[in-house]
Amino acid sequence: MRELDETDRELLRLLLDDGRASYKQLAETVDLSPPAVSDRVDRLRELGVIERFTVNVDRSRLREGVRVAITLVVTPGESTAVREALTDVTGVEHVFVTAEGRLLVVGTFPDADIESPLQPAFETKAIESVDVTPLVASDWHPALGEATLGLECVECGNSVTAEGVSAVIDGERYEFCCGSCRARFEERYEELSEGA
Structure with a gap:
């Protein structure tokens, strides 16, 4: 498929x-x-x-703190490091990265204290400015439209079409645009495995 x-x-x-x-x-x-x-x-x-099956919780029905939207302006090239620092922060629900490298964070924090929970992000020393706005409502309406499959070859980065191939290597599935990309990837994978 x-x-x-x-x-x-x-x-x-x-x-x-x-x-x-x-x-x-x-x-x-x-x-x-x-x-x-x-x-x-x-x-x-x-x-x-499909990454996972999850529950969409109506936060307006729960009381646990203040729900906020946070915009983080980060040092150019550091958005990945800040995003990774936010991965396990309690209260952070969503992290979006914009094309210009800003991070938009939605979360719920006790007593509107965002500095303490976001300390791992501040420790990266890549945050240039912070803007916090309380949220009063939110809606989530996922739309699929006429989406098509957008797989990328792990070897060359080209789009994987109907002629593409896949391989399961050490329990992980990889997609390739052609058999020669698959062969090159498997060969390099074996060389790296042997050298490790």
């Missing part, structure tokens, strides 16, 4: 709406058997299109 068809897109829309829907429920909607739906969902997970 190198392309998303309308059935794949419909399954993704249904799962975005209710990630707990059973394969039987999904199958009835898309006119497939439950095992066929299971196979499609498994392939979408293997390809990384």
Whole structure:
């Protein structure tokens, strides 16, 4: 499966709406058997299109602190380091990186104290300025539209088309645009493994 068809897109829309829907429920909607739906969902997970199944919590129904949007202006070239520093920070829900390298952070923090929880990010010494705005409401409406599969060859970076190949190496799946890229990658992987 190198392309998303309308059935794949419909399954993704249904799962975005209710990630707990059973394969039987999904199958009835898309006119497939439950095992066929299971196979499609498994392939979408293997390809990384579906990363995980999660719960969308309505934060307005919970009291745990102050929900804020934070804009971090960082030293050019340091957005990855700051983003990684925010990975395990309690309270941080989303981190977005803009094209100009700013980080937009959404999170909930006790007593509006953001300095203490964000200390790992400040320790990078890459934050130039911080702007904090309290959030009063939020909505999440994921849209799939007519999305197509956008796999990239791990060897050369080209788009993986229907002629592409994949390989599972040491339990991890890799996508390639052609067999020669796969062969080069496997050869280099073996050389590095032997040298380690």
